[in-house]
Amino acid sequence: MLTAAQVIEALKLRPLPAEGGYFAETYRTELEIPAATLPVSCGGSGNAQRSLATAIFYLLTPDTFSALHRLRADELYHFYLGDPVELLELRPDGSEKTVILGQDIAAGMRLQHLVRAGIWQGSRLVAGGKWALLGTTMSPGFDFADFELGERGPLTTRYPRDSHLIAALTRDVSA
Secondary structure (H helix, E strand, C coil), X not given: CCCHHHHHHHHCXXXXXXXCCEEEEEEECCCEEEHHHCCCCCCCCXXXXXXXXXXXXXXXXXXXXXXXXXXXXXXXXXXXXXXXXXEEEECXXXXXXXXXXXXXXXXXXXXXXXXXXXXXXXXXXXXXXXXXXEEEEECCCCCHXXXXXXXXXXXXXXXXXXXXXXXXXXXXXXX
């Protein structure tokens, strides 16, 4: 079986700023739309153009996680290789949902999962996992101006029953 280092090298992955994990953009269409047409649920700039669609490879290891964040566009996850991934969604109505991305579809794991725009999301390997290779597709395409990183304190206040997962999927910026 491949190692995380081998996958990182083969796919030319690099660290993903702020969010964590490793990524490589594999597709960005040249077609663009005005950013002002996107939902404003996460803030961001309305004065620029956005690619109509983007896709990336994304890799998690035991020492990385996808920090809680939200986006102004839907994000479709694809599970490719490796160990299962736990993905947490914190919704605007105060509810939460945890899904497991992985190959064991008979056990309820998902090969694909859609996170809607404006939902806080974060992920990590299921305990004991060595690495997982995922992909995400976005339409409209990803732009850092549409990315909002979650903060532990405010998220814990808003979603107190998920405080243990919020602590695991945020970085303590007070230190």
